Amino acid sequence: MVPQPESSAAPAGQRKLQDKVAIITGGDSGIGRATAIAFAEEGASVAIVYLNETRDSIETQRLVESRGGKCLRIRANVGDERQCRTVVEKTLNAFHRLDIVVNNAAEQNTKEDIRDITSRQLERTFRTNIFSMFYMVKAALPKLPEGGSIINTTSVTAYRGSAHLLDYSATKGAIVAFTRSLSQALAPKKIRVNAVAPGPIWTPLIPSTFPRKKVKTFGSDVPLGRAGEPNEVAPCFVFLAGADASFMTGQVLHPNGGEIING
Numbered sequence: 001m002v003p004q005p006e007s008s009a010a011p012a013g014q015r016k017l018q019d020k021v022a023i024i025t026g027g028d029s030g031i032g033r034a035t036a037i038a039f040a041e042e043g044a045s046v047a048i049v050y051l052n053e054t055r056d057s058i059e060t061q062r063l064v065e066s067r068g069g070k071c072l073r074i075r076a077n078v079g080d081e082r083q084c085r086t087v088v089e090k091t092l093n094a095f096h097r098l099d100i101v102v103n104n105a106a107e108q109n110t111k112e113d114i115r116d117i118t119s120r121q122l123e124r125t126f127r128t129n130i131f132s133m134f135y136m137v138k139a140a141l142p143k144l145p146e147g148g149s150i151i152n153t154t155s156v157t158a159y160r161g162s163a164h165l166l167d168y169s170a171t172k173g174a175i176v177a178f179t180r181s182l183s184q185a186l187a188p189k190k191i192r193v194n195a196v197a198p199g200p201i202w203t204p205l206i207p208s209t210f211p212r213k214k215v216k217t218f219g220s221d222v223p224l225g226r227a228g229e230p231n232e233v234a235p236c237f238v239f240l241a242g243a244d245a246s247f248m249t250g251q252v253l254h255p256n257g258g259e260i261i262n263g
Contacts, residue, residue: 040069
C-alpha cells in the first residue's frame with residue numbers, strides 16, 4: 001500500500017492493560033494490527049488471529065515484540081465455531097488467562113446491484129463478520145473473569161448505510177444489535193461489551209476492495225476531509241478494554257472524521 005497505514009500508537013503507553021491477555025481477530029493488519037500494538041504498549045499480551053496473511057501477521061508480531069509485548073500468532077477461520085474454540089485453547093495454553101476479546105475480523109465485497117450478490121457471498125460475509133462473533137464469545141466466555149471486556153468492530157455503514165456494500169453494512173448493523181444485547185446478557189457477570197464504529201480508515205481492505213478512482217478520494221467526503229489512520233482508532237479499543245471505561249457497556253464509539261450518525 002502507498003502510503004503505508006500508520007499503526008503505531010502515540011504517545012507511549014501508560015500500562016493501562018498491564019498483565020492482561022487479549023485475543024484480537026483480524027490482528028494481522030489495519031485496525032487489528034494497530035490495536036495489538038497499542039495493547040502491547042499498555043502492558044498486554046496478545047493473540048492475533050489471521051486467515052491467510054502470514055507475512056502480515058509476522059510483521060504485526062515483530063511490531064508488538066518491539067514494544068516489549070508478547071504476541072501469539074494463530075491461523076484460523078473465525079467463521080468456523082470449532083476453530084474459534086481452538087483459538088481460545090491456544091491462547092490459554094500460551095498465556096494461562098484471557099481478559100479481553102476484540103472481534104475485529106471482517107470482509108467486504110462491493111456490488112452495485114443486489115442481484116449481483118450471490119448466496120455464497122452473502123453467507124460468507126455474514127459468517128466472517130457476525131457469526132464469528134457469536135462463536136468467539138461462546139468459546140471465550142467461560143474463561144473471561146469478572147471485569148473482562150468484549151469489544152466488537154462495527155462500522156459507520158451500520159448507521160448511514162452503503163449502497164454498494166449491502167451485505168457488509170447489514171452485518172455491521174447486526175453487530176450493533178449484538179453488542180447491545182450481549183452487554184445486557186453479561187452485565188450480571190460484570191463483563192462489559194462495547195463496540196467501535198470506524199468511518200473511512202486507511203487499511204489494506206480499501207485498495208483490495210474498491211476501484212482505483214474510489215481509493216484516490218477515499219475519506220475525502222467526511223468533515224475532516226481525509227481518511228483516518230488505524231492508530232487513530234486503536235485508542236478507542238484501549239479505552240474500552242481498560243478501567244477508564246469501567247462504567248461503560250453496550251456503547252459504541254465513533255472515530256469517523258466527524259460524520260454525525262446519531263447512533
